[in-house]
Amino acid sequence: MTIQDERVESPGRAQRADARRNHDLLLRAAREIFDEEGDTSMEAIAKRAGVGIGTLYRHFPKRIDVVEAVYRDDVDQVVAVAERDVATMTPWEAVDSFLHAFVAYAFGKRRFLTELREAFEKNPGLKCDARERLEAAIRLVVERGQGAGVVRRDVNGDEIFGLLGPMCTSASLTREQCDRLVGMVLDGLRPPAATH
Amino acid sequence: MTIQDERVESPGRAQRADARRNHDLLLRAAREIFDEEGDTSMEAIAKRAGVGIGTLYRHFPKRIDVVEAVYRDDVDQVVAVAERDVATMTPWEAVDSFLHAFVAYAFGKRRFLTELREAFEKNPGLKCDARERLEAAIRLVVERGQGAGVVRRDVNGDEIFGLLGPMCTSASLTREQCDRLVGMVLDGLRPPAATH
């Protein structure tokens, strides 16, 4: 939506029809197989799409490129939730609602997201459009809360992302435990009382 | 200390001297190489220790066994901190001190711990003595706080471990950010006020 999705081949001719079709086949196959298996090999994705391994690598030069392409749609959903919450709720309600929604989303895709996380750990310099949009969504909600004085100012949205994201991809916690921890983090997010 | 470390070959004869020596060489090599490189291959560990790959696998049948062996000593240190804090501080001070110490330790070994984390994610049924002792140490501190009424009762030590451990192994946060987030989590850990 905010980022254009189609190939922009400014000078040359348009993308060939078979290439476009294979791109879509690969993307659909990747999404299905990540949802079903959690992780998988490049060979399995190509096989499922019914194309050769070389074709997969033509469309997605690195494994991370497949993962990011699948990730993109999911991020759209989360960003939409953030924008809706900000538009319709009080600052604190939006923070509360969005963090719970974020964890619900991330928990559901934990095995897939673990893949992404590992890519970022192995290659810290790696940038990823989708991830940046996600962080921007969190900032949107958190900074509004800070502006309204209902969220402490000594942590920022990216840091909260860095706390809750890894929690969700950790295999050791159940959904209920994640939810309870979010509740606790929300309490910690309120501006600290002057005295205790 | 609590767990005996030597091989107990009840019926047969004792372990051969060269085997013992190679075991120690391998452990030392693994520790050095994990500290320096973050992650590594089994071949590199064997080479550094000056033994064949077969010898490495005789002593540590799976990769995770090497990682756990290295992990064990580190856990001893953290457990000792928990016991000292509980013995010398007020319940809340002990929680505060221990969580900061835990994060400081985990952050320093983040690349190595990522290895462990991945092993647990790939194999959720996996049990690991060292990890259980670590969780017990956190429970010791947290449950004392709960008993004294200074820590909320709707989260437990394992959950806090599940929140802060993954945070430390996440490559996206700096040491300062982790510390600030621990501060926030500590605020969230206090029993929630009845009204807000």
Next chain:
DNA sequence: CTAGTATACGGAGGGTCCCTCCACTTGAAG
């Protein structure tokens, strides 16, 4: 000291991945 044997060693090689390379095929412009 010697011989016998359980124990330990080393590394070739099997299986799985990620990814590269390039000879072959095909869509589409003229």
Next chain:
DNA sequence: CTTCAAGTGGAGGGACCCTCCGTATACTAG
């Protein structure tokens, strides 16, 4: 139909984890 850039597929290189088994050696009994 001709032409050829764009696209395809899969063999194979390189890295890794791990297994297998022939060889070597540390202990023990005599």
